[in-house]
Amino acid sequence: MTDISVPVVPTVASKRGVFVQLMRRPTSGVAIIILLVLVSFAVFAPWIAPFDPSRASVGPRLGGPDATHLFGTDLHGRDVFSRVVWGARYSLPVGLATLLLGLVAGGALGVALGYIGGRFDAVGARVVDVLLGFPAIVMAILVVSVLGVGLVKVVIAVAIADIPKFARVIRGATIVAKQNLFVESAVAMGARSSRVMFLHVLPTIMPTVILLGTLNLGGAILSTATLSFLGLGTQPPTPEWGTMLNDGRDYIRYAPWMMIAPGLALFLAIISVNLIGDRLSEIMDPRSRGRE
Amino acid sequence: MTREGAAFEAGCVEAAPLLDVEGLSVRFGVTEAVSKIDLTLSPGQTLAIVGESGSGKSVTALAIMGLTPFADGHIAEGAIRFRTRDEGVIDLATLPEPKLRRIRGSEIAMIFQEPMTALNPVFTIADQITETILEHQGGSAREARAEALRLLKKVRLPDAEAMLDRYPHQLSGGMRQRVVIAMALSCRPRLLIADEPTTALDVTVQAQIMALLAELKEETGAAIIFITHDMGLVAETADDVVVLYEGKKVEEGRIDRLFATPSHPYTRMLLDAVPRLGEFNDTALPYRQPVTIMERGVARQVGETQVQDTVDRAAPLLVADKLTARFAVKHNVIGRATHLVHAAEGVSFAIHPGETLALVGESGSGKSTIGRAIQQLVRPTSGEISFDGQAYGAMTDSTRRALKRDVHSIFQDPLASLNPRRTVGDSIAEPIRIHGLLQGDAAILDRVQGLMAEVGLVPDHHNLYPHQFSGGQRQRICIARALAAEARLIVADEAVSALDVSIQAQIVQLLMRLQAEQGLSYLFISHDMAVVEKMAHRVAVMYLGQIVEIGPRQAVIGAPRHPYTQRLLASVPVPDPARRTTRSSDASEVPSAMRRVGDPPVQVQLVEVAPDHFVAGA
Numbered sequence: 001m002t003d004i005s006v007p008v009v010p011t012v013a014s015k016r017g018v019f020v021q022l023m024r025r026p027t028s029g030v031a032i033i034i035l036l037v038l039v040s041f042a043v044f045a046p047w048i049a050p051f052d053p054s055r056a057s058v059g060p061r062l063g064g065p066d067a068t069h070l071f072g073t074d075l076h077g078r079d080v081f082s083r084v085v086w087g088a089r090y091s092l093p094v095g096l097a098t099l100l101l102g103l104v105a106g107g108a109l110g111v112a113l114g115y116i117g118g119r120f121d122a123v124g125a126r127v128v129d130v131l132l133g134f135p136a137i138v139m140a141i142l143v144v145s146v147l148g149v150g151l152v153k154v155v156i157a158v159a160i161a162d163i164p165k166f167a168r169v170i171r172g173a174t175i176v177a178k179q180n181l182f183v184e185s186a187v188a189m190g191a192r193s194s195r196v197m198f199l200h201v202l203p204t205i206m207p208t209v210i211l212l213g214t215l216n217l218g219g220a221i222l223s224t225a226t227l228s229f230l231g232l233g234t235q236p237p238t239p240e241w242g243t244m245l246n247d248g249r250d251y252i253r254y255a256p257w258m259m260i261a262p263g264l265a266l267f268l269a270i271i272s273v274n275l276i277g278d279r280l281s282e283i284m285d286p287r288s289r290g291r292e
Numbered sequence: 293m294t295r296e297g298a299a300f301e302a303g304c305v306e307a308a309p310l311l312d313v314e315g316l317s318v319r320f321g322v323t324e325a326v327s328k329i330d331l332t333l334s335p336g337q338t339l340a341i342v343g344e345s346g347s348g349k350s351v352t353a354l355a356i357m358g359l360t361p362f363a364d365g366h367i368a369e370g371a372i373r374f375r376t377r378d379e380g381v382i383d384l385a386t387l388p389e390p391k392l393r394r395i396r397g398s399e400i401a402m403i404f405q406e407p408m409t410a411l412n413p414v415f416t417i418a419d420q421i422t423e424t425i426l427e428h429q430g431g432s433a434r435e436a437r438a439e440a441l442r443l444l445k446k447v448r449l450p451d452a453e454a455m456l457d458r459y460p461h462q463l464s465g466g467m468r469q470r471v472v473i474a475m476a477l478s479c480r481p482r483l484l485i486a487d488e489p490t491t492a493l494d495v496t497v498q499a500q501i502m503a504l505l506a507e508l509k510e511e512t513g514a515a516i517i518f519i520t521h522d523m524g525l526v527a528e529t530a531d532d533v534v535v536l537y538e539g540k541k542v543e544e545g546r547i548d549r550l551f552a553t554p555s556h557p558y559t560r561m562l563l564d565a566v567p568r569l570g571e572f573n574d575t576a577l578p579y580r581q582p583v584t585i586m587e588r589g590v591a592r593q594v595g596e597t598q599v600q601d602t603v604d605r606a607a608p609l610l611v612a613d614k615l616t617a618r619f620a621v622k623h624n625v626i627g628r629a630t631h632l633v634h635a636a637e638g639v640s641f642a643i644h645p646g647e648t649l650a651l652v653g654e655s656g657s658g659k660s661t662i663g664r665a666i667q668q669l670v671r672p673t674s675g676e677i678s679f680d681g682q683a684y685g686a687m688t689d690s691t692r693r694a695l696k697r698d699v700h701s702i703f704q705d706p707l708a709s710l711n712p713r714r715t716v717g718d719s720i721a722e723p724i725r726i727h728g729l730l731q732g733d734a735a736i737l738d739r740v741q742g743l744m745a746e747v748g749l750v751p752d753h754h755n756l757y758p759h760q761f762s763g764g765q766r767q768r769i770c771i772a773r774a775l776a777a778e779a780r781l782i783v784a785d786e787a788v789s790a791l792d793v794s795i796q797a798q799i800v801q802l803l804m805r806l807q808a809e810q811g812l813s814y815l816f817i818s819h820d821m822a823v824v825e826k827m828a829h830r831v832a833v834m835y836l837g838q839i840v841e842i843g844p845r846q847a848v849i850g851a852p853r854h855p856y857t858q859r860l861l862a863s864v865p866v867p868d869p870a871r872r873t874t875r876s877s878d879a880s881e882v883p884s885a886m887r888r889v890g891d892p893p894v895q896v897q898l899v900e901v902a903p904d905h906f907v908a909g910a
Contacts, residue, residue: 181705182708182710182711184709185701190694191726
């Protein structure tokens with residue numbers, strides 16, 4: 001029985017996909033195109049790269065950029081452009097895997113600390129604070145020195161080093177989310193803790209998690225590249241961007257392209273991921289939908 | 293000022309208005325918030341701008357203050373002619389910002405709704421007041437401080453000397469609003485704009501502030517533009533009224549004429565919707581009446597007159613027995629509590645099936661704590677609550693969880709109590725899913741749509757999000773959720789307080805209809821006596837964590853015995869300009885419920901003064 005019908009407040013509820021919304025902004029649109037190019041490098045490396053990345057003497061040693069070798073050649077006469085293209089196969093997935101590992105572990109810890117609270121939180125949060133005191137990269141080097149050198153070990157090391165950072169932020173977001181009246185009304189309705197956590201708290205902190213993830217994806221790519229640069233990750237002749245930067249270090253005055261090319265690839269990957277992350281966190285919030 | 297005096301003055305200064313707004317339109321992007329509004333205001337006059345949320349009343353005030361650019365809007369057309377002290381008439385609509393800034397504060401001052409946000413938390417009261425004095429009048433810091441003290445005394449702030457060096461958070465809401473008024477007066481403005489100055493305050497404090505404003509107007513001769521949605525306050529203070537509806541002026545006139553013979557249907561609806569204290573007190577039982585609603589500018593009546601004879605006196609549904617809740621608020625160095633807030637002290641009452649018990653009191657009286665204890669959100673320090681004859685303390689965990697289905701809360705802010713990331717359909721279905729009341733998505737959706745129709749929503753809107761609904765509709769969603777749980781007792785904590793009066797009337801009617809149809813019981817927590825009188829079968833008045841008076845509605849509201857109840861009732865504005873009473877502005881503060889450990893308050897003893905009517909102390 002309807003005694004009163006009231007018109008709904010007209011709002012432009014956008015049903016457009018996230019991708020379309022990302023493309024509509026110049027900044028995130030350009031970032032997506034750059035990222036797509038880098039991802040296609042990784043996927044279609046054998047077809048895009050003009051030369052075999054590990055084959056020596058495809059050109060002159062330390063040759064400058066020209067029509068055949070877009071980014072020049074390195075000490076062994078390998079084509080730098082081909083190595084950058086193949087490098088996307090290593091740097092991007094490694095960064096992503098590191099991030100996901102750290103985010104899931106740190107996130108689980110953070111939500112648990114924030115939601116359960118009490119003494120568990122008091123002790124846990126202090127431990128996290130102490131761990132935050134160590135610079136992440138030093139922590140990662142420490143972990144690698146225990147686990148040993150290698151790509152998989154670098155992934156684990158950087159992920160572990162990132163856990164305190166993620167846990168700390170997500171714990172804070174969880175505590176704020178917990179104070180929402182709708183969380184309290186769910187509790188008042190008799191919802192179990194797991195339901196409240198997954199249905200009410202987690203979706204509420206999702207923008208924070210996604211923002212944290214995308215902002216740190218750049219960092220994760222950088223950290224893994226850094227460890228490779230320090231010689232702890234992938235070993236030459238693997239065309240990983242960090243390793244390539246290390247290779248080029250001695251020749252920066254004679255053959256700067258050896259460092260500029262992988263450095264540029266790293267820079268573009270990180271900045272485009274960050275720009276997409278910013279926009280994504282705006283779109284994720286339903287209250288800002290339709291607002292341009 | 294007497295009524296005749298105001299009329300006389302308004303009549304003879306007509307030639308030289310203080311403020312003359314002509315054809316004012318304000319736009320925010322493409323939407324026109326205010327269109328072609330005309331207003332005139334004479335010196336010393338009080339003009340009330342009345343309307344509901346979204347009517348453009350606050351935007352009009354912002355435009356006069358020249359503050360629209362700060363809210364991302366702009367004045368599209370029109371003139372705001374203001375007669376300044378020494379520069380003659382100027383148009384504020386076209387005045388450049390530096391000149392506007394000089395007018396603001398020295399000629400026109402504004403009092404905002406939320407006094408806390410108008411004060412800077414990191415500065416003392418003296419700092420904030422002297423800043424404006426020094427800015428506009430110059431002089432030495434010592435002189436400014438003396439002037440600040442004089443102003444605080446003028447707004448009747450008790451212990452003004454000590455107040456100067458306090459910070460805003462150390463003051464109560466009413467005291468903060470007095471400080472804001474003192475700041476507004478610091479430069480002797482000729483026009484004072486008060487935008488809902490008492491909406492965030494308790495009724496007794498509201499009465500104090502309104503009385504203060506009236507006295508200050510007498511003393512300073514400033515004109516006041518009073519923006520409000522409360523027709524009762526309008527009736528008590530204004531000389532002239534302008535009614536806004538959807539950004540347009542629909543009616544204006546002298547206050548007595550407008551209240552006696554409103555011509556526009558919207559004004560009539562607004563006046564109809566205002567709960568009048570005493571209006572429903574002629575019967576022992578509450579009754580519901582048709583409400584007038586506006587649809588696309590046309591008014592129509594819905595609902596029927598029905599006596600709310602729903603109470604089943606046989607056995608109580610819920611009994612609270614000597615309920616006590618205390619919270620530690622201050623601790624010493626080693627973490628031991630030194631001060632406790634006594635939110636509830638030995639509170640006892642019963643609610644029968646189909647009954648509405650109103651719990652009335654002001655902020656800090658502990659009424660919400662009791663609601664939360666019944667909802668199992670706080671654990672009482674001592675005392676017992678039993679539902680259907682079963683004590684909470686004796687229940688197993690699973691019974692206690694199942695009980696959360698029978699007792700459901702509706703809060704003051706419906707938007708905050710709905711998860712913004714879930715569709716309203718999902719929110720309504722939540723108790724069904726939690727308690728496994730129905731199986732299968734199709735069956736649940738069917739039930740949700742049925743419930744939405746039941747509470748007056750369009751069933752097809754189940755996949756919209758809460759922010760796409762208006763305030764009243766969101767409260768309907770929350771009610772639908774309570775119905776989905778098949779709740780038997782609904783704890784409505786200030787559930788209609790934040791709504792516009794017309795919407796409030798509709799929601800109250802809906803709650804009453806549902807009570808009659810489904811035998812629901814309500815614990816109706818409110819500070820608004822007029823609404824309580826309309827809905828409740830019995831009323832309990834709370835003061836500092838204790839019930840000081842409890843009894844049938846007719847007895848408590850019609851023949852209150854306790855001084856606090858009497859004061860509460862006297863504070864309710866009367867929406868009738870003919871019955872305007874002069875209130876004296878006292879500045880008494882409700883004492884705090886915080887006490888030292890080991891110094892519990894004295895438990896008041898209730899005495900039966902009439903059948904079923906109990907009063908403290910006597």
